[in-house]
Amino acid sequence: MSKPTQDAGIRRPASLRTLATPAASPALRSGLALGLSAAMLAPLAATAQTAAATPGAATAKKDETQLPEVKTRAQVIDPNPNAQTGVPYKARTSGDSRHTRPLAETPQTITVITKAAIDESGVSDLRSLLDAQPGITLGTGENGNAFGDRYIIRGQEARSDVFVDGLRDPGMTTRESFALEQIEVSKGPNSSFAGRGTVGGAVNAITKQATLDYDxxxxxxxxxxxxxxxxxxxxxxxxxxxxxxxxxxxxxxxxxxxxxxxxxxxxxxxxxxxxxxxxxxxxxxxxxxxxxxxxxxxxxxxxxxxxxxxxxxxxxxxxxxxxxxxxxxxxxxxxxxxxxxxxxxxxxxxxxxxxxxxxxxxxxxxxxxxxxxxxxxxxxxxxxxxxxxxxxxxxxxxxxxxxxxxxxxxxxxxxxxxxxxxxxxxxxxxxxxxxxxxxxxxxxxxxxxxxxxxxxxxxxxxxxxxxxxxxxxxxxxxxxxxxxxxxxxxxxxxxxxxxxxxxxxxxxxxxxxxxxxxxxxxxxxxxxxxxxxxxxxxxxxxxxxxxxxxxxxxxxxxxxxxxxxxxxxxxxxxxxxxxxxxxxxxxxxxxxxxxxxxxxxxxxxxxxxxxxxxxxxxxxxxxxxxxxxxxxxxxxxxxxxxxxxxxxxxxxxxxxxxxxxxxxxxxxxxxxxxxxxxxxxxxxxxxxxxxxxxxxxxxxxxxxxxxxxxxxxxxxxxxxxxxxxxxxxxxxxxxxxxxxxxxxxxxxxxxxxxxxxxxxxxxxxxxxxxxxxxxxxxxxxxxxxxxxxxxxxxxxx
Missing domain, CATH: 2.40.170.20 (TonB-dependent receptor, beta-barrel domain)
Incomplete structure (x- = not known):
């Protein structure tokens, strides 16, 4: 089986490669739907090619040219598994698997900054991205301490409450977005998820991962x-x-x-x-x-x-x-x-x-x-x-x-x-x-x-x-x-x-x-x-x-x-x-x-x-x-x-x-x-x-x-x-x-x-x-x- 390419615009069916979470999560159901769509479209494409070589192929060819190719590819090509299909600023799910339900069903305020929102904002450092979010302000460090930035969520210190893929990042450093799929800000005390601190909330950076879906x-x-x-x-x-x-x-x-x-x-x-x-x-x-x-x-x-x-x-x-x-x-x-x-x-x-x-x-x-x-x-x-x-x-x-x-x-x-x-x-x-x-x-x-x-x-x-x-x-x-x-x-x-x-x-x-x-x-x-x-x-x-x-x-x-x-x-x-x-x-x-x-x-x-x-x-x-x-x-x-x-x-x-x-x-x-x-x-x-x-x-x-x-x-x-x-x-x-x-x-x-x-x-x-x-x-x-x-x-x- 040859691997699909970006030009093909088709993922391998999820049933062949996805490690499913129990009880088929919404993200999995979306993957299955895309895979089944690809499997169904493949014979149709082959039929169209055959028809093009025979009399009366003009109709088939006309139908082929009217396929909404760009829109289909735009929905398929986003490698972020948490993205809402076709909606660049909306994430459907959290990158933290401990949130088992879609964000729309999660009983908590969680703000997500998607990769599309990051790119189109024109800024790339975490400080500027978070400062633009309501409910978050910045502070200065002790004696001008320049180790990273001071984030204040709902009035509470959060400079040490930054996580990467659910694990605390204690580096207190300059933070960039080039390797991120999305940024999640959980509002309100969050120690049951994140441990000590997290009084006003926590920031969780979801990183880009290799995918077997497509090149x-x-x-x-x-x-x-x-x-x-x-x-x-x-x-x-x-x-x-x-x-x-x-x-x-x-x-x-x-x-x-x-x-x-x-x-x-x-x-x-x-x-x-x-x-x-x-x-x-x-x-x-x-x-x-x-x-x-x-x-x-x-x-x-x-x-x-x-x-x-x-x-x-x-x-x-x-x-x-x-x-x-x-x-x-x-x-x-x-x-x-x-x-x-x-x-x-x-x-x-x-x-x-x-x-x-x-x-x-x-x-x-x-x-x-x-x-x-x-x-x-x-x-x-x-x-x-x-x-x-x-x-x-x-x-x-x-x-x-x-x-x-x-x-x-x-x-x-x-x-x-x-x-x-x-x-x-x-x-x-x-x-x-x-x-x-x-x-x-x-x-x-x-x-x-x-x-x-x-x-x-x-x-x-x-x-x-x-x-x-x-x-x-x-x-x-x-x-x-x-x-x-x-x-x-x-x-x-x-x-x-x-x-x-x-x-x-x-x-x-x-x-x-x-x-x-x-x-x-x-x-x-x-x-x-x-x-x-x-x-x-x-x-x-x-x-x-x-x-x-x-x-x-x-x-x-x-x-x-x-x-x-x-x-x-x-x-x-x-x-x-x-x-x-x-x-x-x-x-x-x-x-x-x-x-x-x-x-x-x-x-x-x-x-x-x-x-x-x-x-x-x-x-x-x-x-x-x-x-x-x-x-x-x-x-x-x-x-x-x-x-x-x-x-x-x-x-x-x-x-x-x-x-x-x-x-x-x-x-x-x-x-x-x-x-x-x-x-x-x-x-x-x-x-x-x-x-x-x-x-x-x-x-x-x-x-x-x-x-x-x-x-x-x-x-x-x-x-x-x-x-x-x-x-x-x-x-x-x-x-x-x-x-x-x-x-x-x-x-x-x-x-x-x-x-x-x-x-x-x-x-x-x-x-x-x-x-x-x-x-x-x-x-x-x-x-x-x-x-x-x-x-x-x-x-x-």
Whole structure:
């Protein structure tokens, strides 16, 4: 049997190669339908060819030319097994097999960003993709910590709650989308699925896997403003009926729009090989590697006093130093096994080993007063530069095995999943020893008799010359200053039950036993202090769904999450950012796990024959026993805080009409600190919290060749402060405000033929100055990218 090619546009029948999940999932039924369609069309095609060679063949030939070939291929060629056929922005199922029902029947808010939505957005890094999603805001790291990004979901920290194919990714690194099929954001406490943390939710990146369905080759090349160049390759090759290999490669570079010579560079490679041992066993081996080399500054800063405090105007020039860097090196290997024991039982397992090396030296700026003479004479306003740096080396191992067992229990249909997970995450962290050879150019103290600082502006308000090499940095890497390690063994059980043909239930329970080990070392005296403890976490999830119609459900759910003291590996004993809190009287660790509970009621309506999903949900989350930080000190307060977040989420995803597709969402919510060791915090909102956010990504297919669309996103004002505590207010007014913003992106595409398509993206069309997050002191303010233009050509062969 010869292998099918992309030009054939036909998959091998699923019955010949698919490792089916029990009780024929919807994805399997779609595969079977496509396979049967191919089998039925084959003899028809042969008949047409025979007729063409005989009198009267004209009619057959005419019929053949009228076949909707392009549309059929568009439905078949998407290799994402979770995609909704023919609907580019809508996923039908989750990439996490523990969600056994379609997303339209899952009693939880789950936002999915498909590969089509990623490509047409014109952006590729995870931070930009998630920031566009309602209910998610960004924060800054401790002292400008540049290890990855801080995601905040429904007001709760989530920077360590990023997963890849259901396994936690502790790398805290730059994250790219070139090797992803889709990105899933689960909203609300999620520890029954994901373990510790996950108070506001979790991000799960679903990677591209080798497929035995068909061969394909896809090449994408982009050029644009700001010296942008980007190329990606996605190639799947079938060697036999049992073996296939998929290769994804990336090379990209660009100046940061509006901030040159700041720049971003990316190189990536993802390999996936699959082999089937008969029809019941399948093994997949994956490798993922990414090299990210960036040079960035920390953007703008806040000026003025309350109530007239806001971003510096004009925006400061790019001040990144030539020696600055933000580098990430990621290497992971994953082995996957899928074994169908019988029609009702399937075992799946993932085993991953990975390393991540991160390092950065970046420059920040803050408003300052400088002096051109001694004493207090000659004072002028400027901005002084500061240095932020750290390195970390991450090593991790994780294994997860799940048994899905479909059965009849007490006369009820059950989809039972029993799981076990083992993980060992280790992080060594340190700093760089930095020497500056550049001459000081300003006095930052009125009593200074000589220059003692580095400033952006001179006394006339002009930008100083040689700004990008003002500090003349040199550096060496110090020895490690902290070693963080968490070992976890988890057991879980989940069951989806059909009580009647309309009423279904979901129940999940997870137990995590962890051992925490944190060692600090004074890099001068080499004195070592070791902190250890262990504990057990219990979390659960209950949900009910009721089908008002076959395509309309209402649901109610309650779920919990737990987080541990010292759970953030990137901040050591800085208690204000999730670091370890230590009792100052005896150095002991007395904190109990933080506990969160979420109540959610919602509805999901699958419209237009499953092509459009409308969702609405109201939620109420309470977090108790919050560990509150105390600046940079390790002596925070244990379990003294409590906060609440409640709100409404609306979404509409899929085909709005035959020609208009979209993903629209709106979140409105409120946060309140209910208890705190600092009495003045009670009643205030959480830091870095947006009350309102909305986005709409739309695509209009004017005809077979032309499409256009864009994205508009809105985020209301936020107030900076320490995570998990009140925003920084002064006399009832936010002291560190981040203004609201609305941005607009546009795109247009033209399909020349089945193989060739070109697209133009214009990002931040109005060239708006907007800001993503502020440090709690306002000394730096992350700035969004300026307007950028990208031209992309996609070629499929």
């Amino acid at each position: 394909f080759k896809r090449l994408s090349a982009s050029v644009g403003s700001d010296g942008a160049l980007r190329g990606t390759l996605d190639l799947n090759h079938i060697f036999s009926d049992q073996m296939a290999l998929r290769i994804n490669a990336l090379h990209g570079q660009e100046d940061v729009p509006g901030r040159a010579p700041s720049e971003r560079r990316r190189q990536g490679l993802a390999l996936s090989g699959v082999y089937e041992f008969g029809k019941d066993r399948q093994v997949t081996l994956d490798y993922y590697g990414l090299r990210a080399y960036d040079r960035l500054d920390l953007g703008s800063y806040l000026v003025g006093t309350v109530p007239n405090r806001g971003p510096a105007n004009p925006v400061p020039p790019a001040y990144a130093q030539e020696q600055d860097f933000l580098n990430s090196k990621v290497d992971t290997v994953t082995a996957r096994v899928k074994w169908r024991l019988d029609d009702n039982r399937v075992i799946t397992s993932l085993t991953r080993y990975g390393t991540t090396d991160n390092g950065y030296i970046v420059t920040g700026a803050r408003s300052a007063t400088a002096y051109s003479g001694t004493g207090t004479t000659g004072a002028y306003t400027t901005a002084s530069l500061s240095t932020h740096n750290a390195w970390q080396e991450v090593e991790y191992f994780a294994h997860q095995t799940n048994l899905q067992w479909n059965n009849q229990l007490f006369g009820l249909k059950n989809e039972l999943i029993l799981g076990a997970e083992l993980s060992d995450h280790k992080v060594e962290r340190g700093t760089y020893a930095i020497t500056n050879s550049g001459a000081f150019n300003c006095r930052t103290s009125g009593t200074a008799t000589a220059n003692n600082g580095y400033c952006i502006y001179d006394s006339t308000g002009a930008v100083v010359s040689g700004l990008s090499n003002l500090m003349g940095r040199g550096y060496t890497q110090n020895i490690w200053a902290s070693h963080w390690q968490v070992k976890t063994l988890a057991l879980s059980a989940m069951d989806t039950m059909d009580f009647t043909d309309k009423l279904s239930g979901f129940a999940g329970l997870r137990v995590d036993r962890f051992d925490f080990d944190f060692t600090t070392r004074n890099i001068t005296t080499l004195a070592v202090v070791d902190y250890r403890y262990n504990d057990t976490l219990f979390n659960g999830h209950l949900g009910l769904t009721y089908k008002l119609k076959p395509n309309l459900i209402v649901y109610g759910t309650v779920s919990s999450a737990s987080d541990i003291n010292g759970g953030e590996s990137d901040v050591g004993t800085n208690s204000g950012y999730g670091g370890l809190i230590i009792d100052p009287s005896n150095g002991a660790i007395n904190a109990q796990p933080e506990k969160s509970t979420n109540l959610e009621v919602g509805t999901k309506w699958d419209l237009m024959d499953g092509k459009l999903l409308a969702s609405a949900a109201v939620f109420h989350t309470v977090k108790r026993g919050v560990m509150e930080g105390s600046g940079y000190a390790s002596a925070g307060t244990a379990n003294s805080g409590k906060n609440r977040v409640y709100g409404l989420e609306l979404s509409l995803v899929g085909a709005l009409t035959d020609k208009l597709s979209g993903q629209l969402g709106l979140t409105t919510m409120k946060s309140t600190v209910l208890a705190s060791a600092t009495a003045a915090n009670v009643g205030l909102p959480l830091s870095n919290f947006a009350d309102h956010s909305a986005s709409a990504q739309l695509k209009y297919q004017a005809n077979d060749a032309i499409a256009f669309g864009g994205m508009v996103k809105y985020e209301s004002a936020r107030c900076a402060g320490q995570p998990d505590t009140a925003a920084g207010y002064t006399n009832g007014t936010c002291g560190q405000p981040v203004p609201d913003y609305t941005t607009l992106d546009l795109f247009a595409s033209y399909r020349f033929n089945r193989a060739l398509e070109a697209r133009v993206n214009v990002l931040n069309v109005t060239d708006k100055d907007y800001y993503l997050a502020a440090y709690r002191s306002g000394s730096f303010l992350y700035k969004g990218d300026a307007r950028a233009v990208r031209v992309t050509v996609d070629y499929k062969f």
